[in-house]
Amino acid sequence: MSAGKYKPYPEYRDSEVEWLGDFPSNWEVEPSKKVLTLRRELVGTDHASFQLLSLTLRGVITRDISNGEGKIPAEFNSYQIVSPDELIFCLFDIDETPRSIGLSFHEGMITGAYNVYRTSPRYNPNYACFYFLHIDSFKGLKPFYTGLRKVVRADTFGTIKIPIPPLPEQIQIAKFLDYETAKIDELIEKQQELIALLKEKRQAVISHAVTKGLPPEAAQKVGLNPHPPLKDSGIEWLGKVPEHWNVSPLKQHVDTINGFGFSSSHFQDEGVPFIRAGNIKKKSVTQPSIFLPEKIVSAYKRVILKKNDVVISMVGSDPKILESAVGQVGIVPPSLAGAVPNQNVVIMREKGTVLLKSYLFYTLCSSAYRNHLNVFSHKLANQSIISSSLLAAAYFTFPNLKEQKTIVSFLDTEVVKFDSLTAKAKRTVGLLQERRTALISAAVTGKIDVRDWQPPKERKAS
Structure with missing residues (x-):
């Protein structure tokens, strides 16, 4: 870290400790x-x-x-x-x-x-x-x-x-770092609060769009009724929905395909990627570290994943831990086309041409579907689990294909905005954390001299 606004000690000597290097001559x-x-x-x-x-x-x-x-x-x-x-x-x-x-x-x-x-x-x-x-x-x-x-x-x-260092300097360094890191921590906390708020708003926008339709202003722009008449869905966590939307269970619109319980004796370091529930994170599928031989996988063509397949996990942690709760949803990226999932992953493929894959994905990302998962999953040992039949038993709202397209188009644009703002806030957190670490390192190793430092006097309110 550059000393910046902090001055160095007037004199240094070799500490004779390789990783510490030169340090203040009085230490x-x-x-x-x-x-x-x-x-x-x-x-x-x-x-x-x-x-x-x-x-x-x-x-x-x-x-x-x-x-x-x-x-x-x-x-x-x-x-x-x-x-x-x-x-x-x-x-x-x-x-x-x-x-x-x-x-x-x-x-x-x-x-x-x-x-x-x-x-x-x-x-x-x-x-x-x-x-x-x-x-x-x-x-x-x-x-x-x-x-x-x-x-x-x-x-x-x-x-x-x-x-x-001499004891008075140790106390002064700790006092300095307590004050300065508290300021940085406050900035980090504000950014993390912003990230949480953006995540909450993102979720709310998705949930509203797939259960109530577009916001009035957005609906008007694409020629939809901004205030459609509503009807009672009959489902507690859906509430009232647009009158012209179909309310029906997912199983009428999707086929569920369970992954296969491949034997661990076939695991290897290269070959066909093997997807487990833990690989479904943050609405995508991460690159696995386990692979299977082609000759084993070729016998299970039904479970071979395609690009943009929607997958969902049947096992997870406590529902309170949202990032790893049962029912994590992901879209298979092009790089994992041809991979195979294990028995704890379900592939959801839409039937016919009345359901857009992207609308299905947003439906599964909604708070309403999360409520369904929380109600119907159950504890087994230290995990929560849910069956593929219960995953597909959830009742949901399905507008016609044209309206699905407008909703997906709207959500694609809104999600990009939220994700961009979130990424910016996360970069700020990263920079603040780097500054915090660098400041502490510089102070405790004597790269900066804070012996004369005093906390700024608080301004009196006029």
């Missing part, structure tokens, strides 16, 4: 064991007096297990006590774990899988949290493997050499 380098002490005090039978803590992307948070937040362990004997201002490290799966450290503000307990560290009086825990969360200190360390898990042992972690 020291020491192994982490000099300033961090591993503390493992087990809760034992006294667990009722401690809050249950979790290390998450939001830091260390409390779990209310009485309200179903988090899985209640069979026993707490292996849980360890955590005190305020102690650091919780996740030192396993270090290449994949998105949150490797958190600072606790609570008295509580956490699973023994984590390492709890107390800082020495000359090492500020807030500075330490900023440092370890944003600096890759594990470079060059020899990991320990337990099965497929890549673990850093506590004694190995203790050898990591880290910069130790």
Whole structure:
């Protein structure tokens, strides 16, 4: 990161740590064991007096297990006590774990899988949290493997050499970063709120168009009645619909084709792409990592996917997790024409010429259809499932072919607008997150000097 509006330290020296490089001449380098002490005090039978803590992307948070937040362990004997201002490290799966450290503000307990560290009086825990969360200190360390898990042992972690600024500077750096990252986090939150609002509006536009028709202004432009007479659909989540629309079950308009349960013994690294429920994401189908031999697939021509086929998943997570809930809908891209789905994926192909494929797709993306899925899916083990017959049993609204075309044309244009605005907001979030990371990295490694920094004085309201 360029120093920009922040000045560098007046003098630097070689830290003699390859990845750290030059750092302020008044800083020291020491192994982490000099300033961090591993503390493992087990809760034992006294667990009722401690809050249950979790290390998450939001830091260390409390779990209310009485309200179903988090899985209640069979026993707490292996849980360890955590005190305020102690650091919780996740030192396993270090290449994949998105949150490797958190600072606790609570008295509580956490699973023994984590390492709890107390800082020495000359090492500020807030500075330490900023440092370890944003600096890759594990470079060059020899990991320990337990099965497929890549673990850093506590004694190995203790050898990591880290910069130790004078304590007043550590406190000042942490104070500076608390203030500056809070401002950036506020901007990120506003963009994320915008993304959520755009998503909500996009969904509302699709749902209205396929259940009520075009908005009056758009209908008038294409010569449709802007205020058509309505009738009761007889379906609770559809409500009133245009009087001239047909209300009927999907099965009258589509054929459902279940994928096939191919044997895992035939899986290979290349060949015919094998689509599973997890590959249906964000209204499309992602490139799979599993393939099947041509000679196996050729016997199942009925399930071979075509370009623009509409597919839907029969398994998923809890309905509250919308991004992975049962009934994810996707359009097969040209690159996956010829792929085959497994038994948890249903292909929906329209019958005859009275239903547009694109209108079917928007119908399946509507809130009304989501309600149908939520009502008729059921839990099995840790998943939600629904049968292909129930997927096609939903009653829906079907205008004539001409009106379907006008609705699809309208939605195609509106969706592009929403997606463009959403993409712009996501790019802004990405840039803000990059700036946040770069600012923290620059401050905790001494690339910028914030010793004289003071928070701006708040302006008095006139």
